[in-house]
Amino acid sequence: MSTVTKSYSAKDITALEGLDPVRKRPGMYIGGVGMSGLHHLIWEIVDNSVDEAMNGHASEITVTLHKDGSSITVSDNGRGIPIDKHPKTKKPALEMVLTVLHAGGKFDGGNYKTAGGLHGVGASVVNALSKELTAVVRRDGAQYRMMFERGRPKSGLQKLKGAVRGTGTTISFTPDPTIFPKIDFESATIRARLETVSFLHRGVKVTYVDEVNKTKETFLHEQGIVDYLAKVLKDRGARPIHEAPFVLRKDDDIRMELTLQWTESTDEHVRSYVNGIPTGSGGTHENGLRSGLNKAVRNYIDTHSLTPRGVKITHEDIREGLVAILSLFIADPQFQGQTKDRLNNPEMQAVVETSTRPAMEQWMNNNRSIADSVIARIIAAARARAASRAASDAVSRKGGAKRTMLPGKLSDCLASGKAESELFIVEGDSAGGSAKQGRNRNYQAILPLRGKVLNTECATLKKIMENKEIQDMISSLGCGIGPNLNLAGLRYKKIILLADADSDGHHITTLLLTFFYRHMPALIAEGNLFIAVPPLYRIDIGKETHWANDEEHREQILADHGGRAKPEITRFKGLGEMMPKVLWETTLNPQTRRLLRVEVDDHLETDRVISDLMGRDASARFRFIMERAEDAEEIDV
Structure with a gap:
């Protein structure tokens, strides 16, 4: 196990290269x-x-999210970023951390056993992309401040008057x-992320002050990821489907926490974290x-x-309906990109596997009633999946399957390949009739739906x-659904959701998006799914x-053409x-x-x-509506 030194000074800050590329790219x-x-x-x-x-x-x-909705303050009671001068650059260490890429105290492992920000990039990138940034450090009974503008020092390091207690950093x-076309932080997004931080780090008190909505919340979870699950x-x-969750906690060279439960849901949901x-x-x-x-x-089933x-x-x-939280703390994480959304350390697969397998087997054998209910759920999933596979395998692209296997209401296109073909999934038979007559039948197919489709978020497979x-x-x-989805069998290049431009149409589009996101996510990932934007008004x-x-678009058109002639407005x-x-x-x-391409960021x-x-x-949903009630100036019913 590596040791962490108590000292933390300028000599621990390592500089690798400059800051110039950040604002450009x-x-x-x-x-x-x-x-x-x-x-x-x-x-x-x-982080x-x-x-x-x-x-x-x-x-x-x-x-703290400030009143203007576009500025943030993050404060902690840690040791405080060093403010003494670096032995090589002769600049304050605080300035190096905030103006030089790859400058930080996390490279040699002496000051941080584990860390998320191992690249030494984060703070300087934030500074480079900020109109203004102010850093305040509390160390050695004093308080120091340094201000920056678009990544460059606006002032030197200033020692503020008066003694202070404690240590820490405020940015x-x-x-x-x-740089950013829209600066409007979403309070709900910040709150959710901070609450997650408190779940992953037991005993750490995380406070969120929202000055826009005049709220303040403190998160502190002693049970950590068990509370999170x-x-x-x-x-x-x-x-x-069982009361007690599986819990695994290891704390040695690699700290690992895992908890999971099987549910009645039809999807697998894993949330994973590395160093928070x-x-x-x-x-x-x-x-x-x-x-x-x-x-x-499988070992339990065979035994x-x-x-x-x-x-x-x-x-x-086996994993259908599984909900799991996995949290690792390792000394040298290798992330894919600075955004760190994927772990690439090859050795971690074996580490997690060899930790999970024996612990899970022991848990199942010690809790036979829970294990048997889990196995029964898995077998039921296997039978349902077999039925689903049979349904999806019944249809393939023209030439590979009989045309009579296609739905009778589908007005297919004449093209035999999918290179340019499009399928419009249309709300209602009436709209479907207009679309069938108005389309280019060479490459556009029409599938009308009757009424509002099933809410698949609340339905079993x-x-x-x-x-x-x-x-x-x-x-x-023709490509199947769920894990059996095979893009090679997809009959159309573009799948386009076409619903009315009113609130009912938006609801139907949301229901369809829910189905595709939960059961055919590959179509979204590959860029095959689109939303058509029909007009609501003719002017x-x-x-x-x-x-x-x-x-809004209507008012813009009227403003742009005001005074020419009296407009005649028709609402569809x-x-x-x-x-x-x-x-x-x-x-x-x-x-x-x-067309709007459906993407998931x-x-x-x-x-x-x-x-x-x-x-x-x-x-x-009630909270969502109440929080946004003031924004609804007019409700379309």
Whole structure:
């Protein structure tokens, strides 16, 4: 086990290279300048405070979202960034940490046994991408301040008047509007991340001050990830099939914490972390967890002769309905990119697997009633998956399967290949009729749906597979669903959701997105899924015709053409009202239509939103509505 020294001074700060590239190519360091990249600035500073807590030097972290909604302060009671001059550069260590890439105290392992910010990049990147940044350090009974502007020192290191008690670091920053197109931090996103920090670091008090909404919350979880698992289950509306969760805690050279439970849900949900940093894209530690879990369950099934007849149990069957939290603390994590969303350490797969397998086997053998209920759930999943496979295998691309196997309501295209083919999934038979007449039948297929589709977030796989509308979608696409999805069998290049532009249409689109995200996520990952944006208004001004997507767009058009002639405004009640020619011009024609590609930037946040909006727990939706009630100036009913 490595030792951590108590001393921490300028000589411990190692500089590797300069700061110049950051402002030119911010995406290389924070993944982009959208909302995900904007919030990543907070995570970088918070991770530094967490590193102090992980190594026993801090017990409190406070994050403040200021009244303007665009500036953040992160404070901790750690040791404080060193302020003495570096022996080589003769600059204050604080200035080096905030202005030089790869400058930090985490390279040699002497001051930090484990850390998330091992690259020495985070603080300097935040500084480089901030309009203003102020650092205040409390050390040796005094307080020091240094201010920066767009990554460059605005003032020298200043020693403030008066003595202070304790130690720590406070970083306040405002992102640069010339870098980020929109600076509007989302309070719910910050709160969720900070609560997760408190779950992963037992005993650390994390406080969130939201000056915009005038709220203050403190998170402190003594049971750590066990409390976290309970919250995830509640948020997702997932009903466990056994009461006591499996819990594994190891604390040696590699600290590992794992807890999991099987539920009635139809998907697998794993949240993994390395040194407190979420690895949304998984990595070798998740691979080790899955491998160890699969082997443990199979060993239990074989030992107790529980293998079912007539059905083959796959790895996916074993993990269906599983909800797990995995947290590792290691000395030298190798992340994929500065955003650190995937762990690449090859040795971690074996470490996690060899830790999980024997512990899981022992737990199952010591809790036979729990283990038997888990095995029964796995066998049921295997049987349901076999039925699903039979349904999806019944249809393949033209030439490989008979046309009579396709749904009768599908108006297919003439093209035999999928290179340019498109499938429009249309709300209602009336709209489907207009779309069939207005389309280009050479490469555009139309599948009308009747009414609102099933909410798959609250349905079992059996119920989903029995739903006629979903059966028609699966048959039309021809690639199967869930783990059996095979993109080689996909019959269309683009799958386009086409619903009315009103609130009902938005709801139907959300229901469809939930189905695709939960059961056909590969279509989203490969960029095959789109949302069509039909107009809500037709505006005739003189001899000109304009199409408005919503009320805001309508007002913009009226403002741009004000005074020319009295506008004549028609609001479409639905797509079925549009003449086929109009539907082609506004929504179907690739040259004039507007399509939105469905993409997922943050899987954890997307999962949370879908669980809140579509899950069994109505209280999450109630909170969502109440928090945004003031923003709803007009409700479309």
